[in-house]
Amino acid sequence: MGKFINREEAWELLCEYTKSAALRTHALAVEAAMLHFAALEGLTGAEAEKWGVVGLLHDFDYEKFPDEHCVKSAELLREHGLDEEYIHAVCSHGFGICTDVEPANKMEKVLYTIDELTGLINAACLLRPSRSVLDLELKSVKKKFKDLNFAAGVNREIIQKGCAMLGADLDEIITQTIAGMRARAEALGLKGNL
Numbered sequence: 001m002g003k004f005i006n007r008e009e010a011w012e013l014l015c016e017y018t019k020s021a022a023l024r025t026h027a028l029a030v031e032a033a034m035l036h037f038a039a040l041e042g043l044t045g046a047e048a049e050k051w052g053v054v055g056l057l058h059d060f061d062y063e064k065f066p067d068e069h070c071v072k073s074a075e076l077l078r079e080h081g082l083d084e085e086y087i088h089a090v091c092s093h094g095f096g097i098c099t100d101v102e103p104a105n106k107m108e109k110v111l112y113t114i115d116e117l118t119g120l121i122n123a124a125c126l127l128r129p130s131r132s133v134l135d136l137e138l139k140s141v142k143k144k145f146k147d148l149n150f151a152a153g154v155n156r157e158i159i160q161k162g163c164a165m166l167g168a169d170l171d172e173i174i175t176q177t178i179a180g181m182r183a184r185a186e187a188l189g190l191k192g193n194l
Helices: 007-017 021-040 045-057 071-079 084-092 106-127 138-146 156-166 170-183
Strands: none
Touching: 007 021, 007 045, 021 045, 021 106, 021 170, 045 084, 045 106, 071 084, 084 106, 106 138, 106 156, 106 170, 138 170, 156 170
């Protein structure tokens, strides 16, 4: 059995491999959403922290190894002695894109679903007069979701597949992801002028 990693250690690992401010902020957004969904599951303490850590580390190999994304993650996390639970979870977010590791549990399915969605929400915030997530509403995100020219790099199909995996409604997933990002608005640079 490998070791479990706390938030501080995960942040250090992320920063070791990721220098881009944008990629670090994306990691923080995914972490914020994952912690929110963990709380919705009634998780606290180390169990909730695990969800956050997985969110924080999900793309940690991307900047240095974009062509080996997820494959390199597994290798590096094993080198660092991490437990297979983290490795499977981190790799599963690339299911059908860069890995055949399928999301198996609730944590992995949430990560798979909200990864791309946090990017769409972030982009939607930056176009608002307030430049903030604090006054962002579901209907605004839904409108942007339907406009395939907006944040064209965001794979809407993955978000929809993730909702199906979770047996969850897209509106609910968007609403809860916004809520998670609101809780960390300042750290995400999404407090805007509010």
